[in-house]
Amino acid sequence: MNIRLTIDGHAVDATLNDSTTARDLVSLLPLTLDVEDFHQTERIGYPPRKLDTTGAPDASHPKAGDLAYYAPWGNLALFHRDGEHSPNLVILGRLSDPSDTDRLATAERIRIEARS
Template sequence: MRIRLTAGETVLDAALDDNATARDFASLLPLTLQKNDLFKREKYGPLPRSLAAGGEPRSSYRIGHIVYWSPGPDTAVFYDHEGQFIPDPGIVVLGEIDSGADAFKKYDGTVDVTIEAIG
């Protein structure tokens, strides 16, 4: 499934992974989340509820990953990478932004992000 993230004038397209957690996330769309900054590497914020298990937990990420902090209910978008690993229980990758995730650097503090299905 293809999704679009909109924050202010920033519009980014992404693809969701094919796993149970990502499908459950898609069932919540469209939604607008208030995302806060964490470590100048990610924008995170809570979902209205926790997501279903089914995605494989990981301890690493790439710029552009859209992730779920299991057991939730927080999601995050990584826009920078400082070489750190994610502690247990890890993150579940929901999808990945096609390009331009570093645009989130310009939003200090919090930003509202609308996420919707496209196509």
């Protein structure tokens, strides 16, 4: 599924994978999240409910540009730097243009919506 993220007013395209968790995120769209820094690697925000992680891998190794879901806390994570191997982290998709990761580093609000 193609989505559009609006990061502090700037449109950025991304593509979600076909996982149960990504499809559950789509059911919440459009979604606006206030985000904050986590370890100077990712911006995190909390959707209104936890997402379904049925069939998700036990762990992931996120890269800059990944959109992910951290199951224990119930937060979305947008990586602007490569992250460490993380149990319970589900990769949902990626930004279409890797250069857009620079915008994530200082983002305060992100809107996620479906795109045709």
